[in-house]
Amino acid sequence: MGDYINVKEIFGCDVFNDSVMQDRLPKKVYRELKKTIEEGKELSMEIADVVAHEMKEWAIEKGATHYCHWFQPLTGVTAEKHDAFVTAPREDGKVLLSFSGKELIKGEPDASSFPSGGLRATFEARGYTTWDCTSPAFVRHDAAGGILCIPTAFCSYTGEALDQKTPLLRSMEAVNTQALRLLRLFGNTTSKKVTPSVGAEQEYFLVDKEKWLQRKDLIYTGRTLFGAMPPKGQEMDDHYFGTIRQRISAYMKEVNEECWKLGVTAKTQHNEVAPAQHELAPIYAPVNIAADHNQIMMRILKKVASRHGMRCLLHEKPFAGVNGSGKHNNWSLTTDDGINLLEPGKTPHENIQFLLILTCILKAVDEHADLLRESAADVGNDERLGGNEAPPAVISVFLGEQLQDVLEQLISTGTATHSKTGEILDTGVKTLPDFMKDATDRNRTSPFAFTGNKFEFRMVGSRDSISECNVVLNTISAEVFRDACDRLEAADDFDTAVHDLIKEYAIQHQRIVFNGNGYAPEWEAEAKRRGLPILPSMVDAIPALITDKAVKLFESFNVFTRAELESRAEIQYEGYAKAINIEAKTMVDVATKQIIPAVIRYTTVLAESINSVKAVSAALDVSVQTSLLEKSSALLAETKTAMDKLSGLIAESESHEEGRDRAVFFRESVVPAMQALRKPVDELEMIVDKDMWPMPSYGDLIFEV
Template identity: 75%
Template sequence: MSERFNVADIFGEDVFNDTVMQERLPKKVYKDLKKTIEEGKELDLATADVIAHEMKEWAIEKGATHYTHWFQPLTGVTAEKHDSFISAPLPSGKVLMSFSGKELIKGEPDASSFPSGGLRATFEARGYTAWDCTSPAFVRHDAAGATLCIPTAFCSYKGEALDQKTPLLRSMQAINEQSLRLLRLFGNTTSKKVAPSVGAEQEYFLVDAEKFMQRKDLIYTGRTLFGAMPPKGQELDDHYFGTIRQRIAGFMKNVNEELWKVGVTSKTQHNEVAPAQHELAPIYEEANVALDHNHLVMQTLKRVACQHGMKCLLHEKPFAGVNGSGKHDNWSLTTDDGKNLLDPGDTPHENVQFLLVLTCILKAVDNHADLLRESAADPGNDHRLGANEAPPAIVSVFLGEQLEDVLNQLISTGEATHSLAEGILKTGVDTLPDFTKDATDRNRTSPFAFTGNKFEFRMVGSRDSIAGPNVVLNTIVADAFAEACDVLEKADDFDLAVHDLIKKYATEHQRIVFGGNGYSDEWVAEAERRGLPNIKSMVEAIPALTTDKAINLFEKYKVFTKAELESRAEIKYENYSKAINIEARTMIDMATKQIIPAVIKYTKELADTINAVKAAGADVSVQSELLTEISALLVESKSALKALTEVTEKAAEMEEGEEQARYYHFTVVQAMAALRSPVDKLEMIVDKEAWPMPSYGDLMFEV
């Protein structure tokens, strides 16, 4: 019988949250800290000293011996350096446990070994972590014991952002300022803050750890580089929302407990479409807290999977032939007094403020579709986007029948006089109640879909930080709000001006709205006719970061400098090249040391069998035909291996940058596919006992 517990009792028990601060901090210190959090005021060192002392005492009571500034460099994962609370020994030989305000507010990890894209020379080592007091500190329990984790931003000695969080916080300031301008125009004098509210759904695969360790490709790259499809994949849709197997249920239970303790609102869990694929979804939070919590989710999934004898795969496409994994980024704008700027109300055609917000977002997405696409670009997502399972690489907006109808009324007549009403769903079964259905269906093929009171950006990859997409969303929408406010603040007749602006934006940016099947070839042709960009790969998306338009946009709102954008582009080219290089070298290693020797050994056994059967006077036509087929595929594999080795060596000798990344994408990736093809055919005809690694069937169905 499993241990019973009350979620309310354990939720947030390891978080230095508002309740803990109220209980432990002097009233004045608590008020000063709240002012810092809510109004962005600077925290003085004396106040920080008191907070640090109480935080240390609380953490020690939780068993903590060390603290760490927990940050998100441009490596794709989090980073941390642990320091114990002990101070210099006393004459008695004992030690004091201390933690100062300076240690709380500022850390100094080595910046030279983190990606900087040329912002820092190798010999320039100093970098700083700065406490993000708007995201609560927490105590993490793992094999190292208990550690006080302090969420921080990470910047260089000269103040350049070297992390994911700093630009996100800057973009949150921008959207707050411009949203408040817009709200004041509509007579709202009470809201003091507008923050992006984000919920990041997380998809992932689970495989048996023992089988994982038998696959070099999973160990080194996180995805399978070879593998033939099993007889059954996801064709029957029976795994989606199916009964959760007991081993997986036990894992999910432990994941939830771990997450709830550190304040992550893990809400939904279910089986996803592909075999061995699952999803976890939280409740919405302010963007920077959602960012921290999503990293905690990914770390917890991996750690708990190991405890259950499994491995969690967060790669966007760990298996060819079945759905990959994404991370749906649900985004809205909420005031400090609870108003959602994306809530249309019951009669959206009459909600002028909502219509302006909506059309501003259409304008932002249309004008900066390339930046949104780039924000979801990584090597793994190249395999997923547009692969008949995920949003296409073309950015479009789904609004639903109700809002599309309102938009069409505005465009055609200049007036929106009605909204499509909610209907009654009649089931046709007397014992089932009729109930109200939404005025709009949903569209799972849309990369940017309105889903009632938020937008769901579905392009984001499962491993990706959600910082990048939300930095772009916050900044492009802030810019659209600012341009609208520039017009409306000068208008003599506000009502007429806002009406004209809504119609103008709706008309000029109608091309971005699409409610049909985003997976279809017809949509690709239609998008081209509309002039929408179709950016198919990461290397083709990266240049969007450094266009004059992007530089002007981000510098205008102080989110990125030109140098920071150029550094990020350089890092992304370098990361792409390194990722593909590792994949190619792994394929070469597996083919050379495992697959080809195993097939050669099998052909010898087959040849020996042919000779033995022939000597016995029996028909060997089947065996001979099989040997001929395998030998031909072996020749093809060896030739493809040689070609891959040559282009990989050539790529590695090239100077790092865009040209090298493009060569990896357009040449090395093609050579990898050419090697995989005959090897996967060999797997289908070589004796399973002779094949040197677990198959797709072993990995996806035996966990």
Template identity: 75%
Template sequence: GVTAEKHDSFISAPKNGKVIMEFSGKELTKGEPDASSFPSGGLRATFEARGYTAWDCTSPAFIREDALGVTLYIPTAFCSYKGEALDKKTPLLRSMEAINTQSLRILRLFGNTTSKRVTPSIGAEQEYFIVDKQKYLQRKDLIYTGRTLFGAMPPKGQELEDHYFGAIRERIAAYMNDINHELWKLGVPAKTQHNEVAPAQHELAPVYEQANIATDHNQITMETMKKIAGHHGLTCLLHEKPFAGVNGSGKHDNWSLTTNDGINLLNPGDTPHENVQFLLVLACILQAVDRHADLLRQSASVPGNDHRLGANEAPPAIISVFLGEQLEDVIDQLCSTGEATHSIRGGMLKTGVATLPDFEKDATDRNRTSPFAFTNNKFEFRMVGSSDSISSPNVVLNTIVAESFKEVADELEKAEDFEMAVHDMIKKMLAEHRRIIFNGNGYSDAWVEEAKRRGLP
């Protein structure tokens, strides 16, 4: 997940011996760097090196002041002379266009004529380790590979489970404070920070944003965390598994679909068994994940992440979907009787303390062993590695769901009886793809055998 940058000054050709500072609209919208020296998988070679940058006007530009001086950063896409994507922004923007087009077709089928655009909303929870820089410099394995390759286990790791949400040490708090101020200056809405499970492990989470903006801001976040760490005599480790025997670091990708007028397509409401639009969207997502589990797995595959997955609160490498008791019960009703008549409610949480409020619980628990979990009004893809860009998993998610939406819209748009057709389609899709649903313990040996029986990759 590395960001590329090219710097141009505002100096233009001297006129009458005087230098003029200017920045034209042409320079804003189009750039022309060489494209042959990037890791493009062979799309560009030295004898065909032309590339173009194009201004992404949907992602805010920002000004940063550092050792380079004062710099205006303009988010851009990067394509080859033939139009091939050489970056991770272009595929993401294309996938967003695809899911917008197909989502609007679904909404129109249900009579929604007011929503003009549907965008994926993303919240990326960034985990990381912070270590003293002098101690870091003593470990060549950590410097060169990002992880420790040998050494003794510490006397105390995370056995007592006393680090998660613990009091933040003063040195780390000062570091976090500087990160927040720097990110806020750059327009990144950093929201939450806390200690994570492993010693020296922490998390930063932002406010949800449109997918391409969230991706740009996550790149800025990783870059800023590394830079600010040096100011405090610290080193930020983004490797997914820098230390054996304790938790690794991931980047939970919270994904939902929202319209320009505030409708969340993944909000089941109080009675999901009656929410036909939600059930159709859910069935499409289950179909997409079941069909393309291999692509989702590949989108989160970096070497460090393969060391992390499968233990210490990281999900297993087997792709499955957690829906919880409420939605699984609705699906069971639909598949067994053809009709869902009720939805399980969470009930009231009674604390037993007069001064504490009683409140309504969520309808289901949370499963931290699931790689793709439904959490109230969004899906959380928990497999992404901490060092990786969130672009690739969201490109895959947007594209595979858009494919399912297109197939459904193609069929329903020509149906004579829409209500009957949509109910039949939901039941058919759920019956065909319910094998991807698993609400149990993803760490158990029994699940490995069960996944083989179901034919999951």
């Protein structure tokens, strides 16, 4: 039996949360800080000094010696610079520990060394981190000791956002303003704030550390670039929700404990579909906190894996032929007094406010499907989307039978008179209790599915920050809410105007609704017929960021400037080219130093075997050895030819200008050459003696954790 964990006692124990602030801050200071958090009021330096002092004292009691501004630059990971609380020694040689309001509020990391898409040059290095007081500080314990981590935004000296958090906070303000306008139209005078709430499910793989160390492709790129499928993959569906093995259970227990201490509401854990794949899901939180918590969760998953002799793989497609990993982003809008705006109620056809919000979101997703697709654009997602339970790369909305029926009534007659309801589930077993089944089934192939009181955006990659997609969801919703409010506020008859608007949006944007099988080959043809954007790769999706439509959208809500959008597009092109370049170079390196020498050894042994057998008797049958030698030699020659071609393309890539030109070259020329190199190598793995093959196989990696 393991040690007992008192969840109530440890939950949030390392977080400078509301209860800690109430206990430690003077009442006046606490009230002022709460106003800043809840109402966006400006925080005075006098208040900040008091908060900083108490935060430092609390952190020191938790064992912290340093603090850092913890931020999310456009690298895909978090960043931090540690500063000790120590000040210059006094004359008597003793040192004081201090932390001021200025140090709490502002930091100055080097902005030129992070991706900026040209917004910052090397000689223009200054950047600022600014305390996000809406997300609580926390103390993280690791080999460096205790570190007080202060969540911050990161911007340049000239004010441009260089991070994920700044635009997310801007988009939250935008959707809050417009959603409140809409609520007021329906007579709600009590709700003061509307906040996007998100629950981000996190999928991941675990492999044995010693085997991981023998795979240069996993070390350098996070995914396997070579690998033949084992005799058994996920065909039997026996891993999904299966009994969690003891080694993994011990790992999950420690992950939960670390998450809970940092206030991350780790809720659901289970085996996923692919062997060695698992999932961890939290409870909903305001989207900026959910984004911070997801970053914390990913770090914990990796850190704890190392302690247990494993490695956590967060790549979207670490293994070909089995499920990839995503991050299902469950998004809804909730008021400060507990109203979920996406709750249809028992009779959604009568819930006019819900129907307006629903059709507004349909309009938003239809008009900006390219932006939503781009928000999940990722190098690894190019390998994942479109199969093995990942959604296709075409954006559509799944509503389910109940809401689809309501929508069809609105389209055909202009009025919805009824809603389908759940029925009693008949199991055919008398001893099982009766219960009502939901009025709607689920669709695991839909990228954007309504799942009862929220939308689940299933396209996000497992490594990605959830900030990007939520910036888009918040902003496109704000735009449609604004346009709807503009019309309804000017209407003479509100009831008639809202009825007409719901019908109009339902009719004009019904093409985005698709309840069928997203994997069906005919769906892509149907999507083209409907005029939906088909953007199969990251490189195809990036231009959506800088269309006139996108610039107008984001600038109208001060979420992004044109310069910020152009910089992000540039960063993504550059990131794509660099990632594929690293993968291609890794393939050449592994093929040259490991695979080709191993195959030469194998063919040499075969040739020696043939000669040895023939030396005994020319009449003996060596057809098996000869056949294997001929086949492996032919595949070896094919490998060498493909490797030389890939090497040449890597060299040629340098002649292409950085940005879109180079990214397109890697997508159209280098990626196919990588696939051409992988094909003969994977065939050779099925022939060459296992003892001679230079790296652990898929079977070794995913079945021997």
